[in-house]
């Protein structure tokens with residue numbers, strides 16, 4: 377199996393696509409061809425890791441990592457994904473039982489397992505540089521902590537993430553360095569981009585990224601969609617959407633032959649996708665801050681993966697947006713209506729559910745306790761923290777503050793501060 381960029385069709389190996397993240401032409405890596413799988417191939421598979429091993433075998437075929445696929449799946453994807461009935465024909469696919477209590481654990485852990493194995497043949501350590509507005513950094517830190525040969529440097533906007541998110545970013549030590557940047561998320565992202573093209577930074581470190589455009593985060597996400605589709609064949613999949621990573625994984629799982637019906641993208645008030653569907657014109661507005669902050673995106677970074685094939689993107693796909701007022705009322709109504717407490721992102725999925733008929737699966741993307749300050753007042757009670765997250769919140773933290781300047785980041789990469 378080879379991969380190619382969405383912009384030029386030079387073939388690259390999986391190992392190369394994973395190590396590079398973004399293609400040199402600025403495009404995103406996609407499989408050069410999609411394999412076709414028979415549902416019967418999954419007979420006897422129990423759990424997401426077992427499904428992933430079968431599903432991803434053709435995607436790893438012929439690569440340096442192929443002999444490691446089984447171990448990578450067992451190490452990274454052995455997390456429970458309960459499919460909880462909400463009513464007679466609605467299910468919640470719970471993706472929040474990993475260490476950071478959000479679905480990003482699947483992609484981050486899989487990428488960490490792949491990169492640390494590729495790293496075994498290198499003499500220079502690898503430095504993963506990530507800017508985060510909250511959730512990604514926590515999942516990446518948890519996934520890479522203790523992995524040999526890899527160091528992670530995380531930049532987040534000081535004072536602009538929730539208290540629990542900040543704790544999840546700053547409680548690691550060891551091979552994880554977390555920097556509280558004096559600026560907003562855009563300043564963090566700009567610094568990371570500057571470092572990638574800065575000669576001194578590149579001389580100091582072998583740099584790589586772990587953001588959601590890396591295909592190593594997308595491939596494993598196909599596995600939980602597949603695992604659930606095998607239990608509820610033919611259902612509409614409703615995916616709370618920001619950068620479209622989770623949704624593209626669902627589209628790809630359907631494309632290789634899994635029994636997924638329509639796919640419905642649930643956005644917050646950042647409604648570029650529903651407007652694109654209605655008008656055919658991509659017309660992003662400035663990004664708004666919403667209660668579902670992990671979806672505060674106006675130009676989804678994975679959109680290019682949906683549009684590159686040139687086929688009509690919207691066949692079997694549609695998009696629905698939810699205002700903050702809608703998210704609040706869905707969070708408040710869920711315990712009575714469905715017997716569950718949901719996070720604000722999952723609430724966008726509940727709202728979208730009302731727009732479609734027939735069986736539907738809603739991706740529950742984060743545990744509600746991560747967003748306690750929003751959810752608890754709306755449901756009128758305390759939301760218990762799951763054990764893995766509780767253990768993290770017990771760890772001591774230490775914050776390193778850094779001005780939003782390239783010189784300061786160079787000093788960190790040179791171990792001068």
Ligand SMILES: *Cc1c(COP(=O)(O)O)cnc(C)c1O
Pocket residue numbers: 478479480511512588616617618619620621622623670671721741742
């Ligand atoms: C990242 C995230 C999303 C959005 O996922 P994309 O893959 O960026 O579309 C939704 N919900 C939660 C809780 C997230 O952390």
